[in-house]
Amino acid sequence: MRVGPVANIMATLLIFLGVLMFIPLIFSFFYGEDPGPLLWSGVITILFGLTLRFFTPPAKDLNSREGFAVAAAGWLLAAAFGSLPFLFAGTAPTPVDAFFESMSGFTTTGATILADIEAQAKGILFWRSFTHYLGGMGIIVLSLAILPHLASGGLQLFRAEVPGPTAERFLPRVADTARTLWFVYGGLSLLQTLLLLLGGMSLFDALTHTFATMGTGGYSTRNLSVGAFASLYIEVVILLFMFLAGANFSLHYRALTGKPRALWGNAEFRFYTLGLVVATLLITINLWRSHYGSILTSLRHGGFQVVSIATTTSFVTADISRWPPFSQGLLLFLEFVGGCAGSTAGALKQIRVLVLFKYGYREIRRLLHPRAVIPLRLGNKVLPERVIAGIVGFLFLYIGIFLLGSLVLMWFGVELPLALTAVATSLGNAGPGLHIMGPYENFLAFSPGVKLFLSLLMLLGRLEIFTLLVLLLPDYLRGVRFSSK
Numbered sequence: 001m002r003v004g005p006v007a008n009i010m011a012t013l014l015i016f017l018g019v020l021m022f023i024p025l026i027f028s029f030f031y032g033e034d035p036g037p038l039l040w041s042g043v044i045t046i047l048f049g050l051t052l053r054f055f056t057p058p059a060k061d062l063n064s065r066e067g068f069a070v071a072a073a074g075w076l077l078a079a080a081f082g083s084l085p086f087l088f089a090g091t092a093p094t095p096v097d098a099f100f101e102s103m104s105g106f107t108t109t110g111a112t113i114l115a116d117i118e119a120q121a122k123g124i125l126f127w128r129s130f131t132h133y134l135g136g137m138g139i140i141v142l143s144l145a146i147l148p149h150l151a152s153g154g155l156q157l158f159r160a161e162v163p164g165p166t167a168e169r170f171l172p173r174v175a176d177t178a179r180t181l182w183f184v185y186g187g188l189s190l191l192q193t194l195l196l197l198l199g200g201m202s203l204f205d206a207l208t209h210t211f212a213t214m215g216t217g218g219y220s221t222r223n224l225s226v227g228a229f230a231s232l233y234i235e236v237v238i239l240l241f242m243f244l245a246g247a248n249f250s251l252h253y254r255a256l257t258g259k260p261r262a263l264w265g266n267a268e269f270r271f272y273t274l275g276l277v278v279a280t281l282l283i284t285i286n287l288w289r290s291h292y293g294s295i296l297t298s299l300r301h302g303g304f305q306v307v308s309i310a311t312t313t314s315f316v317t318a319d320i321s322r323w324p325p326f327s328q329g330l331l332l333f334l335e336f337v338g339g340c341a342g343s344t345a346g347a348l349k350q351i352r353v354l355v356l357f358k359y360g361y362r363e364i365r366r367l368l369h370p371r372a373v374i375p376l377r378l379g380n381k382v383l384p385e386r387v388i389a390g391i392v393g394f395l396f397l398y399i400g401i402f403l404l405g406s407l408v409l410m411w412f413g414v415e416l417p418l419a420l421t422a423v424a425t426s427l428g429n430a431g432p433g434l435h436i437m438g439p440y441e442n443f444l445a446f447s448p449g450v451k452l453f454l455s456l457l458m459l460l461g462r463l464e465i466f467t468l469l470v471l472l473l474p475d476y477l478r479g480v481r482f483s484s485k
Helices: 003-020 025-030 036-054 064-082 084-088 095-106 122-137 139-146 148-161 174-198 203-214 225-229 232-245 249-256 267-290 295-310 325-337 350-368 385-411 416-427 448-462 466-472
Strands: none
Touching: 003 036, 003 064, 025 036, 025 122, 036 064, 036 084, 036 122, 064 084, 064 095, 064 122, 064 448, 064 466, 084 095, 084 122, 095 122, 095 448, 122 174, 122 203, 174 203, 174 232, 174 249, 203 232, 225 232, 232 295, 267 295, 267 325, 267 350, 295 325, 325 416, 350 385, 385 416, 385 448, 385 466, 416 448, 448 466
């Protein structure tokens, strides 16, 4: 692995990130706030990037090892430098808190250390939601889309960052694929923003909630989240776009380019949609019988929370910590499953769960027919055994890290239910925890060590475990050199 070219790409990403920090200044000036925190954060980030780029050789033809290093280091540096506005503005009391908030934003987790969100400066809140938007589709994918000199190593970067069992390149060139993904992402975002403006939201609230919706992150500008607007229209608009953000964006591209049947013709999308419908019906009935007493109110809150939790967005319209145990338990299950591969949602992904169901069914059939060759099909395609093994391995690692992470938190003195909840929400990039923490609570009370550990879990979840764990293999660092050759 060549350290120099990897560092050179890091420098480019930092320069790009620093420029993006100037965008929230528009709202700082509009609302008459101190522009210093964002201005100095952007300047420092750009200067650091320029300095690093000056002393490192240009990147050419990255290999897979270097692609993994860029993905891991890129996200760590983005979270570190992205924390500067929170630190300089006094939004976060310590550097660890600022890093936690930034990592939670970029990984679209949505967990926060803020107790009073509405007391923060508008420019800082805009940056906070903007990190969701950048991290949702991926800061490296965005860089591939608009920085042509990264194209030589684009495939390795694309594979290292895009979530799902396989990174689908549906156009011949990686840069074209990245641009198309961001075009679809941006188009849907523009539509949602316009619809929210029609619902009476201010431009500031419409943009920040669109960023959090399309990035499936859940950072709101209100203490009561979406429930603060008390608008059925706004809830329906956000629900619809959370659903779209939780689906594979390559399917949206095909639907928009004259293949509308691509959505329902996809086995994962059907599984995703039917699962949400069934979960909504079950929770609606449960709430109607034992909580709200009104079928329409139960459907309104139940449907919104099902889509919000399943897509790992975690916007809320009601205090779900007070809901019946069955509804909370089903939401927790949905939080583990997550959205589709190729979406901005986190957790296991629908396609993996679907394949695991089919895999289990196949193994039961093999008990009756031990000599039979039973291919595992997904739609009209037969899945290679290598892909199936990768999915089973991912599930094993996910559960293992979840259990180990819970033990680590308990070592720090965190009680069992809270430890399980915090690890599940961090590893699944799913935002506020269910049960003990409640949807309106925050992570400020955790010790610095716990916050750093949860930040690591967020990054593990966003990069889908393998990208980070491969860096720990004994033979990974063999042949490390600082030259560009």
